[in-house]
Amino acid sequence: MTDTQILTLATDTAHDALVLFSGGQDSATCLAWALERYERVETVGFDYGQRHAVEMAARLRVRDGMAKVLPQFANRLGPDHVIDLTGFGSIGETAMTTDRAIQVGARGLPNTFVPGRNLVFLTCAAALADRRGLAVLVGGMCETDFSGYPDCRRDTISAMERALTLGLDKPSPIETPLMYLTKAQTWDLAHGIGGDALVELIVEESHTCYRGDRTHRHDWGYGCGTCPACDLRAAGWREWLKTR
Template sequence: MKQEKAVVVFSGGQDSTTCLFWALKQFKEVTTVTFDYGQRHHAEIECARNIAEELGVSFKVLDMTLINQLSANALTRDTIKITEEVGELPSTFVPGRNHLFFSFAAVYAQAIGARHLVTGVSETDFSGYPDCRDTFVKSLNVTLNLAMDAKFVMHTPLMWLDKASVWELSDQLGAFDFIQQRTLTCYNGIPAAGCGTCPACKLRSQGLEEYLERREA
């Protein structure tokens, strides 16, 4: 039996689109919310809009460009190079992003009568982002319920999956080809396989290769 209404925090990328297909099987009604924070891969917003339209779910864009005024990083500044150094946070880390996004998603959810929040964060393949960890999500879930006198339930179906397993889940959901061809994960704003060189593309490609080898074995 399907549960009630859910809001999917949605970017049009591999992970959030997999979560959207997952949510469509779990909930009676699904809506999506995405965020414009001046990201260098701004094309993801239009990609997300197109996916939501094709799958017949509502789509909401929230203006979060204030993040751009507060934080200089590789995702909000084209002048900053995308780098990953061992022992350091990637230059693509946007401080407070998920904290703010999930909080505003909760405000939106309450406004439309939704109790469930779905996000594609993962502690297994999280690029070192502290706001993708399970402890953070659980902590914020408690905080949101206290702050808003609500009973939100935050769902993280990818939390313990590596990228190969995310591809496997999309296959199980009947969405493998759709996600491979229609999503945008690339930090440089190139859909599908992307640029092939940024960290997001490398992670996606490596996971795909591992899953295909597993599937064909």
């Protein structure tokens, strides 16, 4: 049996999942997606000293709201966990963790890129999932509408699946339901799961803006409206509205 077959079998027979949950649009949609599919769902957040630390508060509001807008799945939502990775966040000293202008660096990557962030997140999440007896990791990584981070690509995630499977000596599937979706399609996915109520929750309570702006309210939610994260979210919202 190949690695792919093993991981597929593990996913097909799993009844529980751990969602990497930042409190942003993507992870909120992934949480709803997981609640629709798994009998037990827990969440994990990471405090890595991010500049937009307001997401740590936003994630709790989204979690609480999720049980209200998806009452049919409320009993599936289990505990939340937060892992302190502030030491790791200080290594990169990027625009995501320090007060500096957001711009594209010499490698062609935005300086909001935190090197190895998703690799560390997935490793820590896998260790937690193993202890909690959760079979599947769910993450909001996407290589369609994204900021160009190399650790968001499916090739990277597949390599992590392989490494975790070897390192933990058991199938370690990582589900990425948004991997090939545009931001417009991500809005549509949320609407398909929870209708207008879920979309409104994501608009009102989730946080995406790199600058941590919760003072400017747009039709797509709160944010500065000029950083790359806001640009992607706003463009996806406008494109989705055209299809409704």
